[in-house]
Amino acid sequence: MSQYSIAVLAGDGIGPEVMQEANKVLDAVEKKFNVTLNRTAYPVGGYAIDTEGEALPSKTLLGCEQADAILFGSIGGPKWDTLPLEQRPERAALLTLRSHFDLFSNLRPARIYPGLESLSPLREDIAKSGIDVLVVRELTSGIYFGQPKGREGEGEEEFAYDTMRYSKREIRRIAIAAFEAAQKRRGKVTSVDKANVLVTSRLWREIAEEVAKDYPDVELDHIYIDNATMQIMKNPAQFDVMLCSNLFGDIVSDECAMMTGSMGLLPSASMNEEGFGLYEPAGGSAPDIAGQGIANPIAQILSAAMMLRFSMNLNDAADAIEKAVVATLEAGVLTGELLPSDKRSQAASTSQVGDEIVKQL
Amino acid sequence: MSQYSIAVLAGDGIGPEVMQEANKVLDAVEKKFNVTLNRTAYPVGGYAIDTEGEALPSKTLLGCEQADAILFGSIGGPKWDTLPLEQRPERAALLTLRSHFDLFSNLRPARIYPGLESLSPLREDIAKSGIDVLVVRELTSGIYFGQPKGREGEGEEEFAYDTMRYSKREIRRIAIAAFEAAQKRRGKVTSVDKANVLVTSRLWREIAEEVAKDYPDVELDHIYIDNATMQIMKNPAQFDVMLCSNLFGDIVSDECAMMTGSMGLLPSASMNEEGFGLYEPAGGSAPDIAGQGIANPIAQILSAAMMLRFSMNLNDAADAIEKAVVATLEAGVLTGELLPSDKRSQAASTSQVGDEIVKQL
Numbered sequence A, B: 001m002s003q004y005s006i007a008v009l010a011g012d013g014i015g016p017e018v019m020q021e022a023n024k025v026l027d028a029v030e031k032k033f034n035v036t037l038n039r040t041a042y043p044v045g046g047y048a049i050d051t052e053g054e055a056l057p058s059k060t061l062l063g064c065e066q067a068d069a070i071l072f073g074s075i076g077g078p079k080w081d082t083l084p085l086e087q088r089p090e091r092a093a094l095l096t097l098r099s100h101f102d103l104f105s106n107l108r109p110a111r112i113y114p115g116l117e118s119l120s121p122l123r124e125d126i127a128k129s130g131i132d133v134l135v136v137r138e139l140t141s142g143i144y145f146g147q148p149k150g151r152e153g154e155g156e157e158e159f160a161y162d163t164m165r166y167s168k169r170e171i172r173r174i175a176i177a178a179f180e181a182a183q184k185r186r187g188k189v190t191s192v193d194k195a196n197v198l199v200t201s202r203l204w205r206e207i208a209e210e211v212a213k214d215y216p217d218v219e220l221d222h223i224y225i226d227n228a229t230m231q232i233m234k235n236p237a238q239f240d241v242m243l244c245s246n247l248f249g250d251i252v253s254d255e256c257a258m259m260t261g262s263m264g265l266l267p268s269a270s271m272n273e274e275g276f277g278l279y280e281p282a283g284g285s286a287p288d289i290a291g292q293g294i295a296n297p298i299a300q301i302l303s304a305a306m307m308l309r310f311s312m313n314l315n316d317a318a319d320a321i322e323k324a325v326v327a328t329l330e331a332g333v334l335t336g337e338l339l340p341s342d343k344r345s346q347a348a349s350t351s352q353v354g355d356e357i358v359k360q361l
């Protein structure tokens, strides 16, 4: 029987309660697919600051190193927002994990499930046009990590600076990830850049073109980031895979997530070249609704499915979870934010949704 | 009688035909408000490349230097897209003009006019929530112009880099522009940054806070760029003035423009500390519809109104044009793109819209 070990980092806010449902689903997967998914919980984020004095304690990092994958909840909240930037949960834990494990390949799918179109902030005809985008974001380079970064000078001429930087190798590996994904989808990559202004973007475009030659069955387009934010609103159905640098991917993936109107359904994967990865919901820790049992666990559960698929190659199990989620949505077992305001009294709780998915499985 | 001189740079695509209507309106302003608006036309963009060999001929630059303001049409098109980047119309003309005249303060209003809500790609309830945003974008610094920029290294480790850079002085002057604008509007500035990642953004935030102290009647909020692109879709009515760096303003202003669904109505102003400015429509040169007399001249006409207001202090004339535009929209004299597809046969031509605005004036 195959065995895998998973570092479970539930984190803050709604993290622990949605993670509980993902664990239920993984328990069911163990039985149904005859695998062992050993899970060990580690403190992270604000919770780890409160209990261990830092957002990413060394035992957590060590636990992640020993695991086959990290299942991540969400971190941060107003309580830790006044800390110096470098100590805050998002940076001290999330950015550190990304860079420590070289998780360069970030996949952020955004789709509108049939029947949930009215949640989208977009006009009905656009929301119903068949929206299913995969944002492939480079996650360990670009202006997030480029050196030098700093402050210099004095008085009014004091200035701050950041460096946007990409090597051919860094661009090539994320471009390959995008083309590989497009081959399994609708065969189209749209590369997002600002090549009319940025030297980095010109190299980005060059390498995207080079990689495209190895994928004759995939079509490659280029779009400027400013135009991308417009087209996502006007005609999102035109996009299949959007290939983005770290900063542009941050922007594009969030706009795509919001366009669906159902952030609580969106998972994400952040992987390195060895297939090790961190899997987390697209939404945040939502401290305002934490602890009430009303948070949607689906993004966390779909993140677990991505983990099974990409880090453990358990495609059948991943398919089964994804189908069970669709069945649950179709059965109308929905948390409140997916319901019109006059139907919120019929909302399912966090654990009822988890139970239904297990049942459908 | 007061006299002003205007450098008229109509450019490519629909530029010349919409400029003709702006000229009609300025002729009417001369009579009604007893001013002289001397206009001299100069070649720019692709047209200047074809006729003079470069996108910004020296006689054009000289003409601009001698004028009180530049009224700009639009430039670029597929014909010139294969030129080396540095020679293309957008960079060789537009970016050069911005930096030559230190046009650091870029105002890009985006509003949905009553009655035109159905053009918005947003859901009806959102489109009708009262959308009227002013994006104040820094236009002469940041990653557009920051040095160093270049390419280094060899093989797969060859890398490209750009520098995002802001001084306190640069941030302060654009922040002041945003607060001044907010005082005349609804008293709220939302500063857009990525302070959880960028050193430049932290300085941006610091200076925005400092400037805010001088405007106790204006409220200041901060929002991350990724969240901004979401909120613009979900709840754009929350925004009054959005204060942005060059790159973030490029993105945010385009998303805001698209959100209105009526790009052909949106003007923009780019000004320096002396009140000299370049005024241009938010949309592009639209080569696909050029020369057919169907382009909407309103963005160009409202750009002329901004010019009268900001570079000539002719507020009455600017008010009058803006009122005449609203009256024209209310009278239903609309170009085709503002009409539902089954009513396009009733569309007014470019010159009919111009004539109606003159009449309303």
Ligand SMILES: CC(C)[C@H](C(=O)O)[C@@H](O)C(=O)O
Binding pocket: A090, A091, A094, A095, A250, B196, B197, B226
């Ligand atoms: C928390 C923040 C640093 C992070 C990012 O910008 O990458 C977040 O916005 C994300 O997209 O995962």
Ligand SMILES: CC(C)[C@H](C(=O)O)[C@@H](O)C(=O)O
Binding pocket: A196, A197, A226, B090, B091, B094, B095, B250
């Ligand atoms: C043409 C391009 C260089 C320009 C910019 O990025 O500033 C345009 O997108 C704009 O917003 O005016």
